Amino acid sequence: MSELYFNRPMPHGGKLVERVIKDRKVAKKYLKACTKYCKFYDIKPTLHYKRGVPVRNVYREIMSVCYGFFSPVEGSMTSAELESVLSKRRLLSGWVFPYPILFDISKEDFQQLGVSEGDRLILRLKGKPFAMLDIEEIYEIDPEELANRTFGSPETNPEVVREKFDDKHPGWVIYRSYQPIILAGKYTIINEPVFKPPFDRFWIPPRKCREIFEEKGWRTVIAHQTRNVPHVGHEMLMKAAAFTGDVEPCHGILVNAIIGVKRRGDYPDEAILEAHEMVNKAGYIKPTRHLVSFTLWDMRYGNPLESILHGIIRQNMGCTHHMFGRDHAAVGEYYDKFATQILWLKGIPSYGFDKPINEVEGGLQIRPQNMREFWYCPHCKEMAYSESCGHDKEKQKLSGSLIRGLVAEGVQPPAIIMRPEIFKVIVKWWRKFNYPFVNEKYVLYKEEQLEVDLPDLD
Template identity: 25%
Template sequence: MKFSLAILAVAATTVTTAFTIGSPNRAVSSSKSIVFGPSSASVAIRARETQLGAAKQTPHGGKLVDLILKTDEEKAAAIAKCTKELQLSPRQLCDVELIMNGGFSPLTGFMDETTYKHVVDNIALPDGLIFGLPVVFDTDDEDLQPGDTVLLKDGDRDIATITFTDKYLPNKAYECKKCYGTSEIEHPGALMVATERGKYYMGGKITGLNLPIRDFVCKTPAEVRETLPDDVDVVAFQCRNPVHRAHYELFTRALDDPLVGPGGVVLVHPTCGPTQADDISGVVRYKTYEVLKEETKNDRTRWEYLPYSMHMAGPREAIQHMMIRKNFGCTHFIIGRDMAGSKSSVTGEDYYGAYDAQDFAKEKGPELGVTPVPSLNLVYTEEEGYVTADEAKERGLNEKKLSGTKFRQMLRGGEEIPEWFAFKSVVQVLRENV
């Protein structure tokens, strides 16, 4: 029997009886394929925002949030109001950055209890604007209270201030069941909520001071938008692992999809923040992207990096990724098989069906204002190189396969990696850093 968040569920139930939780919006079948229901509506988050003319796409909610103060005097005044300091965890640092630079537009802070519960239940902000996953500030600090203004730091660097609006005990088991489709701790997202996040969540308004200093530059949505054409479609490609040949073929061929207009470009926009435990580190992933960017230069491919913390939430995370890329100026988004999917760490069983994320993205795409582009199921053949699996089967072509497990074994063993599977430049970076 699988170990779930039973203790969390019991503890949380005692503090959630004062409010009524809406009826579930999805059901989980025995195969763990997740079905999502409709959004609902009510009141919303909005604040000081900046409208941008660059890029074809309109930011989520209509305007792009920019919370970063521009002068040293403004920053000093904001810091002077703080009575406490807090060090941000790596996941919190990603969330703060995306709030203050507009990646999470229209959010202007961490979600209060009302907004949090509405997103968990309805995949939408209280005004009905679609939003995939809750963005919360977690803490175990008993002394932090609503009304406190706190300086948020990354080491010695001042990142932002936050004025807390409320403090609440979340029902973590319920949150996981709704957002990840399961409260089993074998799911990496549920494990993160149970073991990494603090006891309390707090809502709060963010004032931005400085972007984090990373080993790689993560441009703001405004900066990325300035680099994008405003008269053609921009197709986003999300990844959290090194890009191999099949990925490259996938996102370059996506520009030929009938859903994409003529002259479109692809924005390769990998996440470089925390992810599940066995993934390659963000810095190493970045190095592989940089060498590949140089090796495959062309005018229709752009490369940028996203400071986002993965949840492995399958269909709901696909919506979150689409929403973020909308804020970065993208009109289309490539949805791969089992996007942001995860397996049980005990049984190895998939938590989501191979096409759950694609189906949900197709359903929600028109409401979100982003067109999902289903990824091609490509295979490598001896006769024709990369073709679709259907074509290979129809023509009786000989497929060549190499599993991720076998690839890692060959990498560790110093064996030659076939070029049809991985770029030599990427393999060299992995050999040097993994």
Template identity: 30%
Template sequence: MTSVDRIPRPHGGKLVNRFHSAKMNIDGMFSIEVSNDLRNDIENIADGIFSPLEGFVGEDDFQSIVKSGRLNSGSAWTIPIILDVDHETAIKMKDAGEVLLKTGNQHFGTVNVEEIYSYDKGFVAKMVYQTNDPKHPGVDKLIRLQDRLIGGKIKVLIKIPQSPLRRFRVSPLETRSQVQKRGWKTMVGFQTRNVPHVAHETLQKTAMNIYDGLFVNPLIGKKKPGDFKDEVIVRAYETLVENYYPESRTMFGTLHTEMRYAGPKEAIHHAIMRKNFGCSHFIVGRDHAGVRDYYDPFAAHKIFSDYPDLGVEPLFFSAFYYCKKCLSYASEKNCPHGPELREELSGTKMRKMVSSGQMPAMHLMRPEISKLIIAYKEPFVPE
């Protein structure tokens, strides 16, 4: 990939804006209910996080994404953003043309029904998730979808109300404005779905030593059982950033979408979203967006070689661990000592410690974070 040394333009050339401020007469319009998770993604379309998408993908784009990891235009795009309905609802939507979208009793937006099409779930699973195994959380969700997909542009009339979980949500317009105000030429994005420990902090600060700014961007949305709850992640990172990061070099904001656990395909999707936020670089971890052993641990690194035109540069750091001989955090690149002297705080180990009420050692996790997590009766997503 070519080296990126400036803040890139949004993916596709411009930030999409699908917010609609004019009054609409919605009397008599056909409406459908969508989940809160899907409403989050509709708002992600509206404020440009999913640029260049302006709505739910049509059949040509859908097939191109699934088969080649690109939109029909050739732009990189690896995760289809879709609206699924049953056959009966599809017929009603076709006749209606523009359809209201609602959650609960609130009509918050519309979709212009341009296409209705069917799809092969098995083929999609194999191409996007690289498996048909229904135990894979992404495949499981795909299997449960309805059999018809709607393609068409959306409008958002009413934004999702503020809440404690959304108090740090930011839009690309906001982050890009901050980047310009601060005079940054480069910004590194860090994706996470976990609470931070000192190895994460070391990785982030290593990047901060090289580039102008760091954008810490936890993913808030539906996750698999055993992952940390969103509230715990937000509070833990809020605490870490306030106590251990320089304000002038750090931006903290949450991204509200669900994990797909699509491994390498999702790594590209995550990079595109951070490019839209204004990141010139994006940290890609070992087994990024992976689950269990469905993907090679470095598959999410290798896939970037297929996208030299992405416009955001991936950063592949070796995993950091605490070396008992070096008495510091290190990686295989700069530490000569063997595995017997390495101490790591894995997700499994962290869950066991938290469940037993045991505080991780200070060199593994900041004490403020440990106390916060242990104070929760149940910090994990339940089975």
């Protein structure tokens, strides 16, 4: 029987990256030595290259690297590693990785800092020491070229890219807004940030997550990617996708929300996390089978590329399966609606994958569960799966956008498309922020507050 069981996959790259100094005495010693010999730099948000609003904060990437979510990445990429990622979507070690991970600063800041290769830089967050960056290489990039090469184009990636990326695409804007000087090298967190409520109770780094799976006896776990509050279609996706597994349905469902700067019109991060938690608190999926967590990342909305990152994160967290739906992590019509599923079922040669992503060398072990969609069928009188329900003509599709429209107009969505408890969570945070969705005010508030505070280390 045991040969039919699926084993928990190894971390991507074979070993979980953990670059956090937890012993405060040791951290203080590092800081004391650094105060004499190192330069200090206050982390700044990346601002939209045209509009000047925050689109990213690199602290989120440092957290995700150092706690192992992005294993085997250990820091800001060197120029050779960047080229390898852009041309082959692989690290120099050969392991698949979709996106550039870079620490960028302006030319003015670089001149003021006066650092060179071999130096150690102390990164401050909210005015307090946060992490060290051991500088291996300093080089310059062209942000527009970086943005274009990161996502590709209809000409270079004809299998899945449908439109040229531009400044309506939030991920392209992030890379386009990078500063031109890259400091490459490994990060080490020396002062562990403390998460604020409600983020604190959903912070489950990969090692902890794997321990929880062991404690719960979850041999198989399916990951659910989210950047949204769940409507009943999402709930059905989770429930149905979890029927996969090995000899029995997946033991656990790990909801992993992406927390960071979002698009205007998305829901606030706080509402997303608590709304997913409400799915289990209200009993729609038992809490013994459902766990809510998050990863810090300013989403790039790169559909198939984003799905690779999601696969890496959730494999590192210990999941055996990952559900993927239509338009995974997508925005607009830049990609084929099923680009992610094409990647995981056939591969996308122009991105460097002539086979499915878990069959290529250096690929992933997590298994995809590719799902089509759910709609309301008035004939079946239930939320039905598109590949099962035969009443195509009668189908009533629901989408997050439809529900956002109802919410904005003050109309409570019918319970058949959004659970009333979930709507109440939206209203709770609506009252706090005077707005149900992300707007410019919320983006600025989040940038000022972030998800964390830093303790004193001096």
